[in-house]
Amino acid sequence: MEAPFVTPSEATAEEAIEAIRDELDVFDDWMERYQYIIEMGRKLPPFPPQWCNDAHRVPGCQSQVWLEEKEEGDRLYFAGLSDAAIVSGLVALLLRVYSGRTRAEIEATDPSFLRELGLVQALSTNRGNGVEAMARAIRSAAMAA
Template sequence: MTDPFVQPAEPTAADAIAAITDELELFDDWMDRYEFIIEMGRKLPAFPDIWADDAHRVPGCQSRVWMEATLRDGKIFFAGVSDAAIVSGLIALLLRVYSGRTPAEITATDPVFLKELGLLEALSTNRGNGIAAMARKVREVAAHLSASA
């Protein structure tokens, strides 16, 4: 089985946000950006079916979203998936920023970048609330794992 957890492409969360910003700026309109985000979701590592249950479900999302996290060598790695293509893309975007980071870096990285990228305004209210719920979940996991470490 391949590792279901997202490995960081950039050395820091700030670098990931900068790279995503640059990539999204290549597109002139939101339809092209959506396609890019959906494509990011298609590239997520396979999420084990056994985790697609209520225990892994992220509350507050219009679509069904499941996430799992593991602590390895002081860094938290996340896996995630949704039953909606655009939401899987948003998960990929979030996990590119947060997965493979230390709990301190995760809690220090405010998800305000989602608003700065224009994502929250471009999405429906329900989708915007859902990505905010996913970002909250990531930060809650980091706080919990750093407290128990």
């Protein structure tokens, strides 16, 4: 899959969640985790400026977040961007879990992993709601026929 769509490093969404958990566990405090998440966002493939519009905007996010999907074979690939550094990192994290997966795997991967990783609780209420809105948008795309 070509940029800007994210190709997964791990074979399954569950493996991606476990890898993220292991990576975050290395850090002693949330400031270090935030820095790591921000760095993940900086590594996102470039997002085409023409997609930064209302048609691609994710509702329910405090920051502006844009997502685009592409179906290839039986898999959905996603590209994304935010105008906020920490949120771009959260986009990168979500795309690592969900991009390049089948519709069935996306639907089966409950976004509760965000809470299990402590991400929602560590963010402001608005940012926590926003990351959950991003996960809903990705899962909604998978459920659309």
